[in-house]
Amino acid sequence: MISKLRNAARAFACLLAATHGTVAVSMAVGAPVLLGAVGVASDFAVFTMKKNKLQSAADAAALAAARELSVVASGSGSAAKASASLSGGGPIEAIARTYVATALPDATTTTTGVTVDGAKGAVQVTLSDAWHPFFAHFLGADITPIVVDARAELVGESKVCVIALKPTGAGALSMTKNAHLEGKGCSVYSNSTNSQGISLSTGSSITADLVCSAGGVLNKGAPSGTPVLTDCPPMPDPLASRKGPTVGACNYSMTIINKKTVTLSPGVYCGGITVMNGSNVTFSPGNYIIKDGPFIVKDTSKIKGKNVAFYLTGLLSLIQFFDNATIDLSGAEDGVMAGLLFFEDPSSTVLRVHNIRASNAFNLTGTIYLPKGNLMVDPAAAVAQQSAYTAIIVNKLTVDNGPSLVLNTNYGGTSVPVPDGIRASADVVLSE
Incomplete structure (x- = not known):
């Protein structure tokens, strides 16, 4: 996705370069080109900010859910035994979703996927945000949704x-x-x-x-x-x-x-x-x-x-x-x-x-x-x-x-x- 935004920015830059030395091109043509380049750069900044925020939320949610898995494991005497019994979600999935909701209280366009891997004692959190960039969208740059993953595992006991x-x-x-x-x-x-x-x-x-x-x-x-x-x-x-x-x-x-x-x-x-x-x-x-x-x-x-x-x-x-x-x-x-x-x-x-x-x-x-x-x-x-x-x-x-x-x-x-x-x-x- 980042590469697509960069390609869009380069396209605007090339167009701007092509018009630079042409005296016949009026400012009416050049101004929109410049505005577009600035707009794509703005889209890129928003994209980066959103992705970082999503990644932080996913990391925290995966760690918290896996930590709960380790606590359950301690009462079961075996991490593998406890994690296997909790495959499919249940309270572990609920903890991950709660962490995401707390970290992203206003993210109405974000969906959360949680997978509890009982065999490996792991929790994977996937966040997808259906963000629609303004300028890159007009260029046909397919950069949405923004998707991030985080996987936390129990290592040893x-x-x-x-x-x-x-x-x-x-x-x-x-x-x-x-x-x-x-x-x-x-x-x-x-x-x-x-x-x-x-x-x-x-x-x-x-x-x-x-x-x-x-x-x-x-x-x-x-x-x-x-x-x-x-x-x-x-x-x-x-x-x-x-x-x-x-x-x-x-x-x-x-x-x-x-x-x-x-x-x-x-x-x-x-x-x-x-x-x-x-x-x-x-x-x-x-x-x-x-x-x-x-x-x-x-x-x-x-x-x-x-x-x-x-x-x-x-x-x-x-x-x-x-x-x-x-x-x-x-x-x-x-x-x-x-x-x-x-x-x-x-x-x-x-x-x-x-x-x-x-x-x-x-x-x-x-x-x-x-x-x-x-x-x-x-x-x-x-x-x-x-x-x-x-x-x-x-x-x-x-x-x-x-x-x-x-x-x-x-x-x-x-x-x-x-x-x-x-x-x-x-x-x-x-x-x-």
């Missing part, structure tokens, strides 16, 4: 180790002061569409199968790590539909363990739990509801527990692990909290800050789910390095002050199940 859910603002995922994040065999996502959605300061790095930002990345001199892909589709919260345990009446109030060795039982801990002054606490298997108070472990105190989960609800229900405390916890193996280690009430207010600053927080097996909270990890020591697996889904994640946050994916090394949407997700790329 990667487990999820971090999702920063914050949709806007700088530093949804922030690495500062020589901090390092290592995702072993998994992917790291920032959903912020800000141009600085991921922030890497001097000496900091992220190493993972995939590091993806819905916006951009601010690199202030970080050493080589995994290159950050930008403008990725936001990763949907795979735990958005999870329901927390029933919160009943208080079983315990203002629980403070001071210079003691004790075993605690599951229940509702109103006013929180504080472990201090070298205490040793063992948590019996079950669910612990931390209500209207913090969960504090500090100085040289130690806590441990297997098949345990902590639900944080109400005012000031925050994780606060400090100093040289030792944290050795493995999440729930069954029940409503299965797969979870920490679960923040989704109705909590935003901007609450949870702190893992303990220098011996070596085992955090399970999923840390803080959909409204900001998680600060900064003990200047390795964190979670002995966990079979750790997945972090939070509003905002900051790794600060030189720690190494190690997120393993040895799912077979623990009885803690992996929630749907975390075990595997296919990477999405534009193939055409």
Whole structure:
């Protein structure tokens, strides 16, 4: 189509050249020729603008639809299995069409075609716009409709180790002061569409199968790590539909363990739990509801527990692990909290800050789910390095002050199940 417009422009130019030296030709003849040349050039500019806009819409729609395909695949255990079951469209096609409609709200002459290729795990979006150029049309240049294609495919499969859910603002995922994040065999996502959605300061790095930002990345001199892909589709919260345990009446109030060795039982801990002054606490298997108070472990105190989960609800229900405390916890193996280690009430207010600053927080097996909270990890020591697996889904994640946050994916090394949407997700790329 572009060549046809160029040919039309050349035809006008030749006609103009033929008339240039002929004194007998009046300005009445020359003026329309000049006007036509300008008109064809105008058609060419409009054509280019329209095609670029259509291509951007098609690319975004294909990526978004394929990303949804990868999320469905993660719940099915196999990208091929899920994509095959969705061949023919359905919700995947609807997502693509919605993206096109959002990107081109006034495109009344545009038609959308969507093909879901189950065998290859791909989505193809074709846009056709029946634009009618004014001048090129009179020349008989057949340059309409404008047609663009975009094809996005699932490439490989990667487990999820971090999702920063914050949709806007700088530093949804922030690495500062020589901090390092290592995702072993998994992917790291920032959903912020800000141009600085991921922030890497001097000496900091992220190493993972995939590091993806819905916006951009601010690199202030970080050493080589995994290159950050930008403008990725936001990763949907795979735990958005999870329901927390029933919160009943208080079983315990203002629980403070001071210079003691004790075993605690599951229940509702109103006013929180504080472990201090070298205490040793063992948590019996079950669910612990931390209500209207913090969960504090500090100085040289130690806590441990297997098949345990902590639900944080109400005012000031925050994780606060400090100093040289030792944290050795493995999440729930069954029940409503299965797969979870920490679960923040989704109705909590935003901007609450949870702190893992303990220098011996070596085992955090399970999923840390803080959909409204900001998680600060900064003990200047390795964190979670002995966990079979750790997945972090939070509003905002900051790794600060030189720690190494190690997120393993040895799912077979623990009885803690992996929630749907975390075990595997296919990477999405534009193939055409």
